[in-house]
Amino acid sequence: MKLRFFACLFAGFLASTAATTIAAKETPLVLKKIGNFFVGGEDKSLAPGSDITVGQMYVEYKIPMGTTKVPVIMVHGCCLSSKSWQETPDGRMGWDEYFVRKGHPTYLADQVGRARSGFDAQVFNEVRAGTRPPADLPRILWADHQFSWRVFRFGPSFGEVWPDGQFPVEHIDQLYKQMIPDLNAQLPAPNPTWTNMGKLAVQLGGAVLMGHSESGFFPARAAMLDSAGIKGLLLTEGSCRTTQSTTALTPADIATLAKIPTLILWGDHVASEDPGTPFGDCKIYTQIMKEAGGDITFTHLPKIGIFGNSHMFMLDKNNLQVADVVLKWIDQHVH
Amino acid sequence: MKLRFFACLFAGFLASTAATTIAAKETPLVLKKIGNFFVGGEDKSLAPGSDITVGQMYVEYKIPMGTTKVPVIMVHGCCLSSKSWQETPDGRMGWDEYFVRKGHPTYLADQVGRARSGFDAQVFNEVRAGTRPPADLPRILWADHQFSWRVFRFGPSFGEVWPDGQFPVEHIDQLYKQMIPDLNAQLPAPNPTWTNMGKLAVQLGGAVLMGHSESGFFPARAAMLDSAGIKGLLLTEGSCRTTQSTTALTPADIATLAKIPTLILWGDHVASEDPGTPFGDCKIYTQIMKEAGGDITFTHLPKIGIFGNSHMFMLDKNNLQVADVVLKWIDQHVH
Numbered sequence: 129m130k131l132r133f134f135a136c137l138f139a140g141f142l143a144s145t146a147a148t149t150i151a152a153k154e155t156p157l158v159l160k161k162i163g164n165f166f167v168g169g170e171d172k173s174l175a176p177g178s179d180i181t182v183g184q185m186y187v188e189y190k191i192p193m194g195t196t197k198v199p200v201i202m203v204h205g206c207c208l209s210s211k212s213w214q215e216t217p218d219g220r221m222g223w224d225e226y227f228v229r230k231g232h233p234t235y236l237a238d239q240v241g242r243a244r245s246g247f248d249a250q251v252f253n254e255v256r257a258g259t260r261p262p263a264d265l266p267r268i269l270w271a272d273h274q275f276s277w278r279v280f281r282f283g284p285s286f287g288e289v290w291p292d293g294q295f296p297v298e299h300i301d302q303l304y305k306q307m308i309p310d311l312n313a314q315l316p317a318p319n320p321t322w323t324n325m326g327k328l329a330v331q332l333g334g335a336v337l338m339g340h341s342e343s344g345f346f347p348a349r350a351a352m353l354d355s356a357g358i359k360g361l362l363l364t365e366g367s368c369r370t371t372q373s374t375t376a377l378t379p380a381d382i383a384t385l386a387k388i389p390t391l392i393l394w395g396d397h398v399a400s401e402d403p404g405t406p407f408g409d410c411k412i413y414t415q416i417m418k419e420a421g422g423d424i425t426f427t428h429l430p431k432i433g434i435f436g437n438s439h440m441f442m443l444d445k446n447n448l449q450v451a452d453v454v455l456k457w458i459d460q461h462v463h
Numbered sequence: 464m465k466l467r468f469f470a471c472l473f474a475g476f477l478a479s480t481a482a483t484t485i486a487a488k489e490t491p492l493v494l495k496k497i498g499n500f501f502v503g504g505e506d507k508s509l510a511p512g513s514d515i516t517v518g519q520m521y522v523e524y525k526i527p528m529g530t531t532k533v534p535v536i537m538v539h540g541c542c543l544s545s546k547s548w549q550e551t552p553d554g555r556m557g558w559d560e561y562f563v564r565k566g567h568p569t570y571l572a573d574q575v576g577r578a579r580s581g582f583d584a585q586v587f588n589e590v591r592a593g594t595r596p597p598a599d600l601p602r603i604l605w606a607d608h609q610f611s612w613r614v615f616r617f618g619p620s621f622g623e624v625w626p627d628g629q630f631p632v633e634h635i636d637q638l639y640k641q642m643i644p645d646l647n648a649q650l651p652a653p654n655p656t657w658t659n660m661g662k663l664a665v666q667l668g669g670a671v672l673m674g675h676s677e678s679g680f681f682p683a684r685a686a687m688l689d690s691a692g693i694k695g696l697l698l699t700e701g702s703c704r705t706t707q708s709t710t711a712l713t714p715a716d717i718a719t720l721a722k723i724p725t726l727i728l729w730g731d732h733v734a735s736e737d738p739g740t741p742f743g744d745c746k747i748y749t750q751i752m753k754e755a756g757g758d759i760t761f762t763h764l765p766k767i768g769i770f771g772n773s774h775m776f777m778l779d780k781n782n783l784q785v786a787d788v789v790l791k792w793i794d795q796h797v798h
Contacts (some may be wrong), residue, residue: 156528162560163549163560164546165554169636177609178610179607180607180745185547186544209578214498214499222498225497229671244545244573244578244579246644249644252600256601256602262592266591268584268587272514274513284493301504302501304504306501307581308580308581309581445701
């Protein structure tokens, strides 16, 4: 038992030095608890005597042994699932496991309408049966190989890589396989994923919310609906939606958001930093929060000497180095 | 009836003494490795310069420490995902974790076309755009609350429970939330899930395949396509498809299948055991395999003193007692 205790300590020590990424992978993963459940969801009647549940959010969790740090709720981007945060295309440890090894319980959510959260299929069968017009179908999004390569910034054009690119392009087929159809166009407003993220944070007695890309601003959206459980916002590689008039922040939104420590994270090779672009908007958002007295950090990885990261930084070859930036920020800013 | 009542009590007693069950849950879960990857899948061109991947199968795995037993590949049923094998609706340990704690590496697959495996969305957007007729849409299956209750045998009719029913109906909302749309009608023949199950077994250097309900016979289907990696077949609560002429087994199929140790498992309160029903077909299948010299076991749980199990035996209150039946069979029959 004592031996085991020291083995654990040793594992913790190994995991805490960035250089020992590989060693960490080879030490056992010791979990206090692992499981999954659903948050949210409501009954919908299709016909008398026929009810289904829609709007639920699948969440899988891992709780490490010992004293734990703040839980982190991770939400994936467009045309992806929670797989984003897990094993990389080339078989290395993902952020999920790494955060757990660093003492954070993790909660990975499949967005409502996607993957294990399911979607509302009623309209599809009604259109098939001819009782509704085809135009009623929601537009389904997907990212083809060419789009992924370009938008995820693996290189300047499809098939071409950045000289310093960190994405393991030699295993890109595994990334292509994790690109799945996105039915968010079907969701009601506000997006139930936002509501469910906030609910989960409350249920956990406080959590940091992390979004990515399509969900990059979801943590803030969740906070604007209910900030009670939200201890930190990790807005990565997404739009900050501040300059579009339809989604402009109200003074009340700003007051709410400025109370929550926030990290904005961007990788390398961003095409444009201009206002109106996601990156540019996030700079403006940062300024707004600073002016409101918020604790906000804008981290552009190349500016801190970490180069070549793609949009999928959590899968890049240096993914744990990037994770360390986030983990350190949490340690320093979230209380 | 009285006898049955006491037998039931006894079963309950066994389930709760599984003194090991409760203790097991509270001891840490120590994993050598955890992760997920995709098996199979192929490129599909949507247009010049636009390719996607379809037919891939998401697989998540857990490998226990120390000497391991044979890996078990678990595949879920209709309108469900791998969630079936994990945490129960009332928060108890699922089969996935239990098998790992018993020394089996586990591989949980989301069926092709479902959950994290994604689906091919092209036809949906084409119908929406008016370039294809609505009749081209695949029929999407789902199980409404009423269907689930009845077909999963939680009770004789919706809202009513069997007196000895083992399903945790007080938490049925969590089951309803895991029911998701099923797009298998869209899949090519043979179903890529069958092919991918066989591929994965080879990749692992041998594995036992377990199917349930819709996928109850998938392990046998996989073996008929490529039996090289398949060390055992666990056919649970599904059709055995032997009496339908369109899917009758050939002598070559029978010879292949009879070489693989097979367990057929059924719970309680089966509506009919007649030929032509799934249960009845499985009895015939058992006879065919026996006549061909196969090592096959047909386990009808009430016949061995385990009562009240639903179609979702892996989520029932005595789920680990049922797991023990399967684990013992593997130990005794799979080499």
